[in-house]
Amino acid sequence: MATDGLALTSDERDLQSALRAMLAGELSSAGLRAALETDAGYRPELWSALASDLGLAGLAVPEEFGGLGLGPAEAAVVLEDLGRVLYPGPFLATWLATTALLATGDAAAHQRWLPRIAEGTIAGCVAVADKAGSWGQAADAVRARHDERGWRLDGARWFVIAGHVADVILVPAVTDSGLSVFLVERGADGFSAEPVSVLDLTRKVAIVNLDGAPATLLGREGGGQAAVEAAEHALLLACAAEAAGGIGWCLDACVDYAKTRTQFGRPIGGFQAVAHACVDMLAHHQSSSAAARYAAVATARGAPDALLAARVAALRTGEAYRTVTEAAIHLLGGIGFTWEHDAHLYYRRAWSSQQLTATPQAHRAAIAELVRL
Amino acid sequence: MTSQPSLEEFTQQAAGWLAERYPKMPRSDQSGFAWGEGSDEVRVFQEPDPVEEADALPAIRRWRQELWDHGYGWIAGPVACGGGGLPAAYQRAFEQLTRRYQVPGDSALTISLGMVAPTIGRHGSEEQKQYWLPRLYSGAQIACQLFSEPGAGSDLAAVAARAVRSGESWRVTGQKVWTSGAHLADIGEIICRTAAGPRHKNLTAFLVDMRAPGVTVRPLRQMTGGAAFNEVFLDDVEIPDSRRIGDEGAGWAVAMTTLGHERSAMGSSSFGGAGIFSTERLIGLVRAAGKDADPVIRQDFAELISQLRLARYTRDVMAARAQAGQAPGPEAALNKIALSDNMRRLAGFVANVLGPALVADTGGWGTYAWTSVVLGAPGYRLGGGTDEILKNTIAQRVLGLPRPS
Ligand SMILES: Cc1cc2nc3c(=O)[nH]c(=O)nc-3n(C[C@H](O)[C@H](O)[C@H](O)COP(=O)(O)OP(=O)(O)OC[C@H]3O[C@@H](n4cnc5c(N)ncnc54)[C@H](O)[C@@H]3O)c2cc1C
Numbered sequence: 001m002a003t004d005g006l007a008l009t010s011d012e013r014d015l016q017s018a019l020r021a022m023l024a025g026e027l028s029s030a031g032l033r034a035a036l037e038t039d040a041g042y043r044p045e046l047w048s049a050l051a052s053d054l055g056l057a058g059l060a061v062p063e064e065f066g067g068l069g070l071g072p073a074e075a076a077v078v079l080e081d082l083g084r085v086l087y088p089g090p091f092l093a094t095w096l097a098t099t100a101l102l103a104t105g106d107a108a109a110h111q112r113w114l115p116r117i118a119e120g121t122i123a124g125c126v127a128v129a130d131k132a133g134s135w136g137q138a139a140d141a142v143r144a145r146h147d148e149r150g151w152r153l154d155g156a157r158w159f160v161i162a163g164h165v166a167d168v169i170l171v172p173a174v175t176d177s178g179l180s181v182f183l184v185e186r187g188a189d190g191f192s193a194e195p196v197s198v199l200d201l202t203r204k205v206a207i208v209n210l211d212g213a214p215a216t217l218l219g220r221e222g223g224g225q226a227a228v229e230a231a232e233h234a235l236l237l238a239c240a241a242e243a244a245g246g247i248g249w250c251l252d253a254c255v256d257y258a259k260t261r262t263q264f265g266r267p268i269g270g271f272q273a274v275a276h277a278c279v280d281m282l283a284h285h286q287s288s289s290a291a292a293r294y295a296a297v298a299t300a301r302g303a304p305d306a307l308l309a310a311r312v313a314a315l316r317t318g319e320a321y322r323t324v325t326e327a328a329i330h331l332l333g334g335i336g337f338t339w340e341h342d343a344h345l346y347y348r349r350a351w352s353s354q355q356l357t358a359t360p361q362a363h364r365a366a367i368a369e370l371v372r373l
Numbered sequence: 374m375t376s377q378p379s380l381e382e383f384t385q386q387a388a389g390w391l392a393e394r395y396p397k398m399p400r401s402d403q404s405g406f407a408w409g410e411g412s413d414e415v416r417v418f419q420e421p422d423p424v425e426e427a428d429a430l431p432a433i434r435r436w437r438q439e440l441w442d443h444g445y446g447w448i449a450g451p452v453a454c455g456g457g458g459l460p461a462a463y464q465r466a467f468e469q470l471t472r473r474y475q476v477p478g479d480s481a482l483t484i485s486l487g488m489v490a491p492t493i494g495r496h497g498s499e500e501q502k503q504y505w506l507p508r509l510y511s512g513a514q515i516a517c518q519l520f521s522e523p524g525a526g527s528d529l530a531a532v533a534a535r536a537v538r539s540g541e542s543w544r545v546t547g548q549k550v551w552t553s554g555a556h557l558a559d560i561g562e563i564i565c566r567t568a569a570g571p572r573h574k575n576l577t578a579f580l581v582d583m584r585a586p587g588v589t590v591r592p593l594r595q596m597t598g599g600a601a602f603n604e605v606f607l608d609d610v611e612i613p614d615s616r617r618i619g620d621e622g623a624g625w626a627v628a629m630t631t632l633g634h635e636r637s638a639m640g641s642s643s644f645g646g647a648g649i650f651s652t653e654r655l656i657g658l659v660r661a662a663g664k665d666a667d668p669v670i671r672q673d674f675a676e677l678i679s680q681l682r683l684a685r686y687t688r689d690v691m692a693a694r695a696q697a698g699q700a701p702g703p704e705a706a707l708n709k710i711a712l713s714d715n716m717r718r719l720a721g722f723v724a725n726v727l728g729p730a731l732v733a734d735t736g737g738w739g740t741y742a743w744t745s746v747v748l749g750a751p752g753y754r755l756g757g758g759t760d761e762i763l764k765n766t767i768a769q770r771v772l773g774l775p776r777p778s
Contacts, residue, residue, distance in 0.1 A: 284709070287711070293690050368672075
């Protein structure tokens with residue numbers, strides 16, 4: 001890919017400052033934790049401010065449907081900052097659903113759903129993973145059948161981010177013609193989304209059960225692969241951008257602490273082992289943020305290396321996020337291991353996000369294929 | 374140039390110019406690499422045998438002179454000093470282009486052009502810039518870096534080589550060590566102590582004539598077997614005051630500029646294209662070893678590729694930010710650490726793919742040659758500042774932590 005355009009544009013910087021201004025003070029540790037105690041797991045007021053006032057719900061929705069009409073590069077800018085504060089609301093899930101919905105090319109569904117997504121009145125999600133977490137369509141894929149009243153889905157999808165709150169759920173399912181994408185509405189007969197206990201307290205996931213649930217086919221029957229791939233590609237970018245943000249939080253928290261905490265009569269940041277641990281975090285931050293950016297820009301431009309870059313970014317930032325959060329807890333000492341300190345929330349996110357995206361082995365296998373070894 | 378050509382016009386012209394003079398690479402695809410064709414050399418240091426070297430140097434100088442004569446010698450330099458006055462993107466585009474042709478290249482001139490020239494550009498007087506920069510960029514003069522001494526490595530401020538003023542010149546006595554390319558160089562950027570007292574405030578930088586009476590260069594053999602670096606003895610060597618770079622006592626700042634360029638130059642040397650980090654070369658290696666279906670090797674391969682790409686994305690994004698005026702700085706040294714880490718990873722990967730064919734020459738193309746990388750990798754962690762020193766600097770200057778001890 002040509003390398004110009006990798007720095008933030010002035011529009012992107014404006015978006016970033018507007019988002020930061022809105023988030024400032026909203027997600028203090030106490031505020032975040034109070035929200036986590038609720039069933040939804042986030043504060044509806046803040047989501048509605050982000051979704052409607054800032055327009056983030058419609059970030060990827062074309063302007064003709066009332067959205068911002070922005071691409072993956074801008075989405076990654078937003079996700080990096082949301083990842084930095086562990087924002088627990090349904091931005092990511094809605095963005096993934098929008099991406100998939102757009103990729104189906106279904107004009108009628110676009111007319112019907114995109115304006116409401118852009119208004120922030122409904123949240124979306126994608127329900128793709130099987131019980132092993134795989135996005136490939138294995139034997140236990142959801143089945144779709146057509147009866148006199150329309151399409152019906154049977155099966156279950158796992159690890160569905162924001163499945164417990166989404167109003168529209170995009171589900172790939174197999175018909176006689178192959179993989180197709182369907183839309184199920186929350187509240188449909190035979191649909192249920194059960195939240196399960198999760199390691200990452202700031203990201204609820206649900207198991208979606210479909211027991212003859214009525215659904216709308218999006219696009220062509222058997223033509224679902226493109227939408228699934230678009231959503232998966234978007235998830236890789238999101239995982240990288242969020243990790244870059246979270247790593248940035250750890251870096252700042254640790255550097256602050258290293259300057260103020262004294263032992264042996266001086267700030268611990270003066271001990272070389274501590275200083276070098278901070279520099280290692282800086283290195284991870286620099287490279288993770290760059291990789292997330294590079295992959296998002298490559299995707300926005302449709303560059304030939306876009307998917308490879310997204311895989312590389314997800315793999316490397318996933319590993320870096322775990323390394324950095326672990327190092328952060330260590331650097332903070334006993335306080336870092338307490339429930340009260342937020343470090344563990346990032347540690348939880350790092351482990352969770354990596355597994356919800358794909359295992360490092362899966363990324364590596366994909367990379368070897370993509371460069372045609 | 375009166376009006377600036379567009380990047381496309383420029384690239385087109387340059388491509389035509391190169392094509393007229395230099396043969397194309399055997400494969401002119403992006404990487405310029407084809408397994409089994411041409412030389413399988415993967416050296417990471419400039420250490421050809423002395424005979425080859427004697428042959429190569431005039432060709433390198435001719436190449437630079439050609440470039441200079443046709444306005445490609447210093448594309449992004451200021452017009453006042455003989456540069457092309459074009460944006461840095463033009464320079465990069467030209468460098469990309471040259472990879473497709475069999476040109477002598479600039480790898481022997483990294484210190485001269487990547488470090489010493491920009492230091493003169495920053496700290497030199499107008500006169501010095503106008504005198505030295507055209508000479509360096511046209512290859513008429515080649516510079517080396519005379520910083521390290523037996524007693525002053527990581528602790529560069531401990532340099533003991535003394536320069537004493539006598540009238541309009543200085544007399545220098547001391548010993549420098551690990552001087553890369555001193556045997557090829559015409560001049561050396563030397564840091565000397567010019568007064569007693571506080572260490573950082575009494576150093577001064579000069580350009581010393583490497584052929585002046587009193588300069589003795591002795592090759593030092595590296596663990597790779599070659600001799601890319603040297604020890605340099607200076608015995609009452611005369612340096613005219615007109616060759617002092619920066620003020621008397623301001624040598625530390627001059628040295629820091631050079632080191633900053635060294636770290637970012639090393640960090641941005643991608644060894645890409647057809648080099649050791651070429652994806653094509655690594656795929657060729659795995660296939661030739663018959664291991665492309667081995668799931669463990671495939672995983673290791675992808676792990677390495679992901680690290681190499683990560684380093685590249687980081688360099689590209691940082692370069693773009695720097696161009697857009699968004700914070701460059703000492704953190705560029707992190708790229709140098711990433712480079713030496715990747716060289717070690719590469720060595721480990723290659724060893725696992727080749728097995729004993731790495732350690733005993735079986736005659737296969739692209740096998741035993743990799744010992745150069747295995748043997749060269751440790752040098753990359755040392756040269757240009759060790760990992761520890763770079764991290765100390767970044768901790769203080771970027772993160773604002775207390776001086777680490
Ligand atoms: C291939 C190569 C090319 C070179 N080319 C040049 C050249 O062209 N010109 C030139 O001037 N020099 C050159 N050098 C020298 C290079 O800059 C020095 O080797 C380097 O700065 C280290 O200095 P030293 O060798 O004296 O090791 P020392 O400074 O003695 O270091 C020994 C070990 O102690 C560690 N150490 C030292 N101080 C600290 C500290 N404060 N905290 C933690 N660890 C510490 C170091 O990291 C290292 O591991 C080259 C070196 C190599 C290997």
